Amino acid sequence: MVVTVDDPVPTPATERLGGGIAARLAHYLQVLTQAKKAGRSHITSHEISEYTHVNATQIRRDLSGFGTFGKRGVGYSVDALIGEIRQILRTAGQHNIVLVGAGRLGQAIAEADVFADHGFSITAIADADPAKVGSACGPLVVRDPDELPRIVEEEQIIVGVVAVPAEAAQDVADQLVRAGVRIVFNYSGALIDVPPDVTVHTTSPAVELLYALYFHLA
Amino acid sequence: MVVTVDDPVPTPATERLGGGIAARLAHYLQVLTQAKKAGRSHITSHEISEYTHVNATQIRRDLSGFGTFGKRGVGYSVDALIGEIRQILRTAGQHNIVLVGAGRLGQAIAEADVFADHGFSITAIADADPAKVGSACGPLVVRDPDELPRIVEEEQIIVGVVAVPAEAAQDVADQLVRAGVRIVFNYSGALIDVPPDVTVHTTSPAVELLYALYFHLA
DNA sequence: TAGATTGTTAATCGATTAACAATC
DNA sequence: TAGATTGTTAATCGATTAACAATC
Numbered sequence: 394m395v396v397t398v399d400d401p402v403p404t405p406a407t408e409r410l411g412g413g414i415a416a417r418l419a420h421y422l423q424v425l426t427q428a429k430k431a432g433r434s435h436i437t438s439h440e441i442s443e444y445t446h447v448n449a450t451q452i453r454r455d456l457s458g459f460g461t462f463g464k465r466g467v468g469y470s471v472d473a474l475i476g477e478i479r480q481i482l483r484t485a486g487q488h489n490i491v492l493v494g495a496g497r498l499g500q501a502i503a504e505a506d507v508f509a510d511h512g513f514s515i516t517a518i519a520d521a522d523p524a525k526v527g528s529a530c531g532p533l534v535v536r537d538p539d540e541l542p543r544i545v546e547e548e549q550i551i552v553g554v555v556a557v558p559a560e561a562a563q564d565v566a567d568q569l570v571r572a573g574v575r576i577v578f579n580y581s582g583a584l585i586d587v588p589p590d591v592t593v594h595t596t597s598p599a600v601e602l603l604y605a606l607y608f609h610l611a
Numbered sequence: 612m613v614v615t616v617d618d619p620v621p622t623p624a625t626e627r628l629g630g631g632i633a634a635r636l637a638h639y640l641q642v643l644t645q646a647k648k649a650g651r652s653h654i655t656s657h658e659i660s661e662y663t664h665v666n667a668t669q670i671r672r673d674l675s676g677f678g679t680f681g682k683r684g685v686g687y688s689v690d691a692l693i694g695e696i697r698q699i700l701r702t703a704g705q706h707n708i709v710l711v712g713a714g715r716l717g718q719a720i721a722e723a724d725v726f727a728d729h730g731f732s733i734t735a736i737a738d739a740d741p742a743k744v745g746s747a748c749g750p751l752v753v754r755d756p757d758e759l760p761r762i763v764e765e766e767q768i769i770v771g772v773v774a775v776p777a778e779a780a781q782d783v784a785d786q787l788v789r790a791g792v793r794i795v796f797n798y799s800g801a802l803i804d805v806p807p808d809v810t811v812h813t814t815s816p817a818v819e820l821l822y823a824l825y826f827h828l829a
Numbered sequence: 830t831a832g833a834t835t836g837t838t839a840a841t842c843g844a845t846t847a848a849c850a851a852t853c
Numbered sequence: 854t855a856g857a858t859t860g861t862t863a864a865t866c867g868a869t870t871a872a873c874a875a876t877c
Contacts, residue, residue, distance in 0.1 A: 607633050668860095850861085
C-alpha cells in the first residue's frame with residue numbers, strides 16, 4: 394500500500410531526536426528564555442546564531458522540521474518558540490533536583506535562577522559537614538546526606554547536583570546513585586564513575602576558555 | 612615540481628585547526644588533567660571516550676593526526692599527552708585573567724582550581740559594591756572597577772570573567788571591553804552584546820541538563 | 830512596493846561508525 | 854603466545870554553507 398497524500402508535518406515529533414539537534418534545541422531555548430527576560434517579543438535566526446554560535450541556516454532548518462514557527466520578514470515570536478521547543482524536548486513540566494554541597498559554590502547555585510528558568514526546582518540541599526546540617530541556605534534547610542534516599546523517593550528526584558571539592562566528588566556521586574538519582578550533574582572538575590544506567594555531566598568552563606584562547610592566539 | 616617523499620607528520624601543527632577538533636582537544640586536555648590528579652599514568656581512548664562522550668575512534672584519529680602518541684595494547688601516557696595537546700593548542704604558557712563580582716559565585720570561582728589547572732591565574736577581582744572594595748577574597752584584595760583599564764594593561768590580561776547577577780552583566784561586560792579584554796567569560800545567564808572583535812562565552816549548565824533529561828525521558 | 834527574513838534545496842565538508850591489520 | 858589497544862581505511866551519516874524563491 395502506497396500513501397501519496399502529502400504529510401503537513403515534515404518530521405513527526407514522536408520520534409527520538411539525534412544528539413546534535415537535541416543539544417542545539419536546548420541551547421536555543423536558553424537564549425529564548427534570556428531574550429524573554431530582556432523583554433524581547435521577537436527574535437531572528439541571525440540573532441540566535443550570534444548568541445549560540447550555531448549557523449543561522451541550521452537554526453531555521455532545525456525549527457522548520459517541526460512546523461512553521463517563524464514569520465518571514467519578522468522572525469520568531471519568543472513566547473511561541475519557547476512553548477514549541479519545550480514540547481519538542483518534552484521538558485514543559487516541573488522537575489525536582491537535589492543539591493549536595495552547601496559551600497560557596499552550592500550556595501551560588503542555589504540562589505541562581507539558571508535552573509529555575511527551565512522548570513528545575515532545587516527541592517533539597519545536603520552537606521556532609523555536621524556543622525552545616527540544620528542551617529538555612531536560602532529558603533531551604535541543609536539536610537544530612539543519610540536522608541538522600543528518602544528525599545529522592547518522596548520528591549521523585551531524577552537529577553542530583555554535585556557541588557563539593559574534587560576530592561569528595563566520587564563519594565557524593567556514589568551516595569546520589571545509591572539514593573536513586575539517574576542524572577548526576579558534576580560541578581567539581583573531578584572524573585566520576587557511575588553505573589551504565591546513570592548519566593554524568595561535568596561542567597568544564599576551562600575547556601571553553603582553552604578553546605576561545607586558541608582562536609584568539611592562532 | 613612534484614615531491615613524492617613520504618611526510619612523517621601527516622598534518623603540520625602550524626595550520627589553524629577547525630572548530631570541532633579544537634573543542635575536542637580542549638576537552639581531552641581537561642580529562643587528562645583530572646586523570647593526572649587522580650594519579651593515573653596511562654589512559655585509553657575508550658576511557659577518554661567515557662568521560663567526554665566523544666567516540667573512541669574519533670579520539671584516536673584526532674590525536675594520530677599530530678603524531679604517534681599512543682602505545683598499542685597500553686594506551687596513552689597521561690603526562691606526555693597533556694604536553695602534546697598543550698603544544699597543539701598553544702596554551703602551554705601562563706595567562707592572567709580578571710574576575711568581576713565578589714559575591715558567592717565570584718568567591719567560588721576564585722577558590723576553585725578549574726582555571727589554575729590549565730595555567731589560568733586569577734590576577735585581580737573587582738566589584739562595584741563600595742562595601743566590598745578593599746576586603747580580602749582569598750589571597751586577593753577586591754578592587755574598584757574603575758581600576759580595570761590599568762589592571763588589564765599592567766597584567767596583560769586577555770580574559771575577563773563576569774560573575775555578577777544577570778541585571779548587571781551587560782554593564783560589567785562593557786567595562787571589561789573598554790578596559791581592553793578580548794574574551795568575556797559570562798557566568799550570568801544573561802545575553803551579552805559585545806563588539807565583533809571580542810568573543811563572549813556564556814556558561815549554560817541548564818542547557819546540558821535539558822539535554823540529559825530529554826534522553827532520559829525519551 | 831521595498832526590505833527583510835523565513836523555509837528549502839543542493840552541494841560540500843566534517844563526524845561517526847565498523848572493521849581490521851599492526852604492534853605493544 | 855595471547856590479549857588488548859592503537860592507527861588507519863572506507864563507507865555512512867549529519868552539519869555546514871551558499872543561494873534563492875516565498876512571503877511577511
